[in-house]
Amino acid sequence: MTEHLTVVEHPLVQHKLTLMREKDTSTKTFRQLLREIAHLLAYEVTRELPMTTKTIDTPLCPMDAPMIEGKKLALISILRAGNGLLDGILDLVPAARVGFVGLYRDPETLQPVKYYFKVPDALEERITIVVDPMLATGNSSAAAIDMLKEAGAKNIRFLCLLAAPEGVARMKEAHPDVPIVTASLDDHLNDHGYIVPGLGDAGDRMYGTK
Template sequence: MVTVVSHPLVQHKLSVMRDVRTGVKEFRELAGELSLLLAYEAMRDLELAPERLSTPLTSADFPMLSGKKLALVAILRAGLVMTDAITQLVPAAKVGHIGLYRDPETLAPVAYYNKLPADIAERRVFLTDPMLATGGSASAAIAFLKEAGATTIKLMCILAAPEGIAVIERDHPDVEIVVAAVDSHLNDHGYIVPGLGDAGDRIYGTK
């Protein structure tokens, strides 16, 4: 299942990120802001339960988060900007990291780091990566999460290509994808078109 967040604020901020004139500072800030807006939608189905609280006037039952605790897992390095932003919404969430890079020749994911919360199996997991291009890295990261015991996983991306979505739907049909937009296609180098370039390079100013 793919959820495209079509809110006007999301679409405007994404358009500014696409602009080649947008500098590192603004791009990074926009990525964080978009992540918050995506998280708002991705976490729409979190469980609530009534809890007795006292206001300055009286006591009553009010909805509070219940059910599984949360985990935010970033696919390094670009996913960090997303998890850092989302912790503003859910500061009690534990944070994990999966290090993957894409082999420039084969485009296959290569793992170099994997550090997850010890109780990942007991948490709802939100996996973050700004770009879902070939889908190889995200699929591999989801497989790592499942091997660690995670059973409830959502993939949050700023931008996706149909090819990447197809890979996740084939490999992990139980994982919902939440994105700001689905673009046209991948080019011969595995970049999303029209896209916004390399998200990691634009976030960290490395190119």
């Protein structure tokens, strides 16, 4: 992945995203759609995984067959909303190692505050995929990646559902080596740091909280 930002314009992704944006979509449906869209986004973010071969026996003959090379992927969820994307990716990559970064955004400064950090070992040997549905100001995402790099991660990718131009710019400035995969680059952030047109607060819509 050489581009800093990849927008996945597949028709299924865009259709499901439209349903998620609608304000009357139920919590149950929103959660299911997020899981489904995570499958499709995971296809893109894992497109260039390193490959090797393994000699196997099919019912007809031996063959050298392709396999993913190296240690298991590390999937890092930025709590709490990241768990919706995480669940969908784990459907496809069930053997991945999983970590969590707990950050909340100070409502006055919009700066991230850490409250939890637990990640797999040997991050320096793993491809690390960080997931959070919303890339808004980019402050929390940049802070989470700072922590992961301090923990040893070297090959990091960021996966989100929606991105704001401000968040993309912040991430490119802080972590130009981390490619971003998203379903949509939206228009802007409002005065409260929410993505417009967006879909509201992803965590609240996933879990039915306010």
